[in-house]
Amino acid sequence: MMDTPILKISGLTMDFGGIRALNRLDLDVHAGEIVALIGPNGAGKTTFFNCLTGIYAPTAGEIILTPPQGGKSISLKGLKPNQVTEKGLARTFQNIRLFSQMTVLENVMIGRHCRTRAFILGAIFRNAATRREEREIVEMSYAILEKVGLAGVANEFAKNLSYGAQRRLEIARALATEPFLLLLDEPAAGMNPQETQELDRLIREISDDGLSILLIEHDMKLVMSLSDRIFVMDYGKKIAQGVPSEIRSNPAVIKAYLGEEVDA
Amino acid sequence: MSLLKEMKKGLFTSLWFVFLTFPLMVIKVDPIERVVRWRWENALYVAVGTFLMYLLVTFLMQRKNARAATETEVDADRESFIHRLIASPRQKYLLGGALLAVAIAFPFFSSSYQTNVMTTALMYVVLGLGLNIVVGMAGLLDLGYVAFYAVGAYSYALLNHHFGLGFWAVLPIGGGLAAIFGILLGFPVLRLRGDYLAIVTLGFGEIIRLILENWGEFSKGPSGISNISRPGLFGLELNLDAAIIYIYYLMILFMIVTIFIVNRLQDSRLGRAWIALREDEIACQAMGIDKRKTKLVAFSLGAFWAGIIGVVFAAKTTFINPASFTFLESAIILAIVVLGGMGSIIGVILAALILILLPEYLRALSEYRMLAFGAILVAMMVFRPQGLIANIRRTYIFEKEKSPAEKS
Ligand SMILES: Nc1ncnc2c1ncn2[C@@H]1O[C@H](COP(=O)(O)OP(=O)(O)O)[C@@H](O)[C@H]1O
Numbered sequence A: 001m002m003d004t005p006i007l008k009i010s011g012l013t014m015d016f017g018g019i020r021a022l023n024r025l026d027l028d029v030h031a032g033e034i035v036a037l038i039g040p041n042g043a044g045k046t047t048f049f050n051c052l053t054g055i056y057a058p059t060a061g062e063i064i065l066t067p068p069q070g071g072k073s074i075s076l077k078g079l080k081p082n083q084v085t086e087k088g089l090a091r092t093f094q095n096i097r098l099f100s101q102m103t104v105l106e107n108v109m110i111g112r113h114c115r116t117r118a119f120i121l122g123a124i125f126r127n128a129a130t131r132r133e134e135r136e137i138v139e140m141s142y143a144i145l146e147k148v149g150l151a152g153v154a155n156e157f158a159k160n161l162s163y164g165a166q167r168r169l170e171i172a173r174a175l176a177t178e179p180f181l182l183l184l185d186e187p188a189a190g191m192n193p194q195e196t197q198e199l200d201r202l203i204r205e206i207s208d209d210g211l212s213i214l215l216i217e218h219d220m221k222l223v224m225s226l227s228d229r230i231f232v233m234d235y236g237k238k239i240a241q242g243v244p245s246e247i248r249s250n251p252a253v254i255k256a257y258l259g260e261e262v263d264a
Numbered sequence B: 001m002s003l004l005k006e007m008k009k010g011l012f013t014s015l016w017f018v019f020l021t022f023p024l025m026v027i028k029v030d031p032i033e034r035v036v037r038w039r040w041e042n043a044l045y046v047a048v049g050t051f052l053m054y055l056l057v058t059f060l061m062q063r064k065n066a067r068a069a070t071e072t073e074v075d076a077d078r079e080s081f082i083h084r085l086i087a088s089p090r091q092k093y094l095l096g097g098a099l100l101a102v103a104i105a106f107p108f109f110s111s112s113y114q115t116n117v118m119t120t121a122l123m124y125v126v127l128g129l130g131l132n133i134v135v136g137m138a139g140l141l142d143l144g145y146v147a148f149y150a151v152g153a154y155s156y157a158l159l160n161h162h163f164g165l166g167f168w169a170v171l172p173i174g175g176g177l178a179a180i181f182g183i184l185l186g187f188p189v190l191r192l193r194g195d196y197l198a199i200v201t202l203g204f205g206e207i208i209r210l211i212l213e214n215w216g217e218f219s220k221g222p223s224g225i226s227n228i229s230r231p232g233l234f235g236l237e238l239n240l241d242a243a244i245i246y247i248y249y250l251m252i253l254f255m256i257v258t259i260f261i262v263n264r265l266q267d268s269r270l271g272r273a274w275i276a277l278r279e280d281e282i283a284c285q286a287m288g289i290d291k292r293k294t295k296l297v298a299f300s301l302g303a304f305w306a307g308i309i310g311v312v313f314a315a316k317t318t319f320i321n322p323a324s325f326t327f328l329e330s331a332i333i334l335a336i337v338v339l340g341g342m343g344s345i346i347g348v349i350l351a352a353l354i355l356i357l358l359p360e361y362l363r364a365l366s367e368y369r370m371l372a373f374g375a376i377l378v379a380m381m382v383f384r385p386q387g388l389i390a391n392i393r394r395t396y397i398f399e400k401e402k403s404p405a406e407k408s
């Protein structure tokens, strides 16, 4: 293996009352990798993301984030969602959660919030520093929109976008927070084959920019084509891990998917 | 829907109304002759009136729905008259300048009574803009806004009464105290949303009022505080008429400053964070926005304006007591925000003027004025639930895909 993983999870457990949604999960992501997390519905994948990003407080286990290029390791446990984002971990949501009454551009501008500072007085007096910051926010947000192919609809309300475009906007918004690790929760859900292909290309581009990606996805073709490594979950437990070719022929995985087509 | 079905529903509605209004409209007890008079003809009037009203409303609703189906809501909003009017900055400033000129000339061609009414309306404009930060932008339903208004009013009344402090000295103190109370209220309700938040803030408003009513040594209880000084003008003693005009001009100034500040806040990093918080709290946090800080700032900034206007109120009336700070005040200010269109500054200004001035000028209708007022409000919310002016978002123009040039 390579150097220290940028994300290392050990023994992560999450109980909801009597339900154990995550059961002593271990997982690691290394710099520059695209790692997929797959498993049947209800396996606990989204819960896993929610624990990572501070939305749920895990019952037990450790989450260690190590920024690439010699950053110090930090535990994400007990951090609030916004603090997790500040540390360089951004996510999208399976059930799209855009700010629907804001424009596409503004949605991305929100992502810049944690990297900028202007506050009450800056807003009122609009001094030079604030104006410069606002300009940077707009320029950078627009550049990100160009990257995901939404620059043409920058001034539309987010709610008026097509489903596929909304998913890409979620990615754009997450990118605006300057993460080094991006968590994508079923980004291809509801996309047509052509949109999925564009998504494939977008994820590769993001990866080429040096970001690591942890991807939850049901579209096996996409998963097999993108991933360096795959983790498989069922009932909150990890049942397999390995490179795509190993996963494809793993009997436990085939069984969990109950005859679903696993090969690409 | 078929006409017959609507007729049937209308019939039921009118029967129900006859039943509801029966004790009021039909039965009349004559205490002198000691008889009960049955005015059956009234039941008929109510039935026919309700039936016709029902048909009219149904017809209008259907027409509105049919129109909504053909064009999307957003396009309709963008096309609205006022939006087109302020679309170009030149027209906007021209319009603003004209309105300002009228506002400045107003006291010269109206009685002091009318100037006074107008001052009250302007106060509600500022109150509405303040609450608009909390409810309209940050989406925190605050039903106890009047508490901060009371804090401002009582800080001036008490500081003036005990220490002889003047209006200008207390103005920032009143605003500041109210802002601190905003944070005090904010902390316990950080985790609450929607209905729960509304109930707690409602309770907070009532608690403040009850304290003022019952803590006699502190606030002089229900009898209130009188002889509060009017605002000074470089040590000049103003007579009553001059003082009314002076406070009117002060309110114009305060309103302009408030509009300026709220406008800038709305179009800033902080304002965007508020709106994001209103739209989706979890996504907002996941985007790196500190929910606690953003909410507390919204509460305290909103409260600040209430405090300022509280001070003005005490100075204007020279007498305050807890009866001025009931839930009804909070409800009116909230109605201004909702009627204006959540988050829309022009909408709030218009709504405040309408809501405060309409009952005054409906006085001609004497006893029916509050009824007419209520009917107008209900009709408004049925036919334009997004408020008078739907909020439009700022658009940016990008030249040749690079180097964004901005336009507001
Ligand atoms: N907030 C919650 N409260 C109770 N149970 C939950 C909660 N969130 C998720 N669960 C349960 O955890 C399990 C895993 O759900 P989820 O993580 O959404 O699965 P996946 O994303 O893999 O489809 C499900 O049984 C679900 O009902």
Ligand SMILES: [Mg+2]
Pocket: A045, A046, A047, A094
């Ligand atoms: Mg899920």
